[in-house]
């Protein structure tokens with residue numbers, strides 16, 4: 744762990760640096776109060792879904808004006 748990666752949340756499974764949207768969809772689908780998160784690929788595997796479907800859900804929540812998404 745270098746100081747760069749410590750600033751940004753990383754996927755708890757594969758270590759990929761997470762986007763704001765990835766953190767948001769994790770909170771929506773797993774746990775609103777989560778402090779560790781999955782990237783889109785690992786979340787898709789975990790929820791038995793696909794990255795494409797998760798992206799559609801992100802868009803859906805964004806259109807609703809959900810503040811978890813930019």
Ligand SMILES: [Zn+2]
Nearest residue numbers: 754757782785
């Ligand atoms: Zn991951």
